[in-house]
Amino acid sequence: MQMTLKHRRYMMWVVMCLMFMPPGMWVPSLPNILEAQGVRWVLPYAMALTPLCAMFSALMFGALSDRKMNAEKLLGALAIFGAFFLWLGFFALEHRWHPGWYLFFQGCNALISGPMFALITKIKLVNLPNAAKSFPLYAVGGTVGWMAGGCIVSWFALDQSADTGQWAAYIRLLMGFLCFLLPATPPTDHVSRGWRAALGLTAFKLLKVRELRGFYFASALFAIPCVSFYMLVPTMLMEFGSLYPTAQMTLGQVVEIGSMLFLSMVAGRFRIRWFLIVGMVLGLARFALFALAGDLGLLALIWLGIALHGPIYTFTMVAGRIFLDKRVPDTMRGQAQALYQLLVGSVAGIVGSFFCEVVYQQHVTEKLSSWSVFWWALAGFTLIPLAYFFIGVIGKSSEQEQ
Secondary structure (H helix, E strand, O other): OOOOHHHHHHHHHHHHHHHHHHHHHHOOOHHHHHHHOOOHHHHHHHHHHHHHHHHHHHHHHHHHHHHOOOHHHHHHHHHHHHHHHHHHHHHHHHOOOOHHHHHHHHHHHHHHHOOHHHHHHHHHHHHOOOHHHHHHHHHHHHHHHHHHHHHHHHHOOOOOOOHHHHHHHHHHHHHHHHHHHOOOOOOOOOOOOOHHHHOOHHHHHHHHOHHHHHHHHHHHHHHHHHOHHHHHHHHHHHHOOOOOHHHHOOHHHHHHHHHHHHHHHHOOOOOHHHHHHHHHHHHHHHHHHHHHHHHHOOHHHHHHHHHOHHHHHHHHHHHHHHHHHOOOOHHHHHHHHHHHHHHHHHHHHHHHHHHHHHHHHHHOOOOHHHHHHHHHHHHHHHHHHHHHHHHHHHOOOOOOOO
16 A cells, blocks of 8 residues: 555654664764774774765765755665665674774765765655644654664663674664655756756855854854764763663753654744754753763763753754754755755864864873863863854844744
8 A cells, every 4th residue: 555645754753763773872882892892092083084974975965865866765775875884884893804994884884874864854844844843753753763772782781892883784774775665855956057066065155144154153163072972971981980871871862852842842932043042052061060070070960961962952953954944945955954964064073073082182081080171171162152153143133033
């Protein structure tokens, strides 16, 4: 029996769940997996390589979905091929191949899979009625998937095992096949021609708009210190005596579900830009809690900081994509989301990986209290995007907001 549009919309929730379950398994586990394999030095390169490779594909595939190919078919193909390289990367770690092989396969996975979130975002925003209210409800699927992935890892005691990544690859493969059951999202731009349009470079003209430029740059600056969350918090948990760091990292996703539901209920009553401000302020508060945990030696403060990840992610990443979608023409929706992924996920991810590692190496020692200086430094950095957003976005009065 042919699937109805209603059932295909339900499938978006399932695909979101399966899309975020694999990274929910291997991303929080990666620092401890590399430590167990004796190659901890690879971590900053691995964290930077993913956004670096994704940077080259995000705009191109975003433009492809706008101009030539249905977004749901493109998403399915990318997920299937990406799963293959994800599996190979952790296979190389498990069999103790040279770490360069892991970086190579992970880079291939990132190159192929990097645009996936921008594509699923476009599919949801195009096909959901009243996207501002319904988008967060469907985003909950990703939250549930990430949380389930982390709990599965700790339940089967895979926090330090390379098997984690191979399990994640099998789930990604399943998700790829289910993408072909999503609502049809055909291309809308039948006018743009030339190599600039083909590579998605026309998306950069969005930066000429002051409001969008302020949003893009503030979001990218805010994302730089946020790289530390999955890069270093699992290590901090282990040093503070946690036995199940991957599962405890999912505490943020538990709170995130409530944050998503809250955003869905009030999105039409308040201007989205104020949610972005609240998210950044909470980001600063999270780093302050981690710093106090270092000062006082309290594991509970780390848990509280992890819990803040829920509203931080919801009010910056989810609300941010809604904010962006309302301000770009229909013919550039895919490219606008891809540019966001490029600046926030790729450029900020690369800079953040090395920035956080440098600050970590300079300040963190075997003393638990040494974590305090590290987190206070990141809290101070967070003031920069907060101020920039006020100047570049809040300072512009003539806005159409919801």
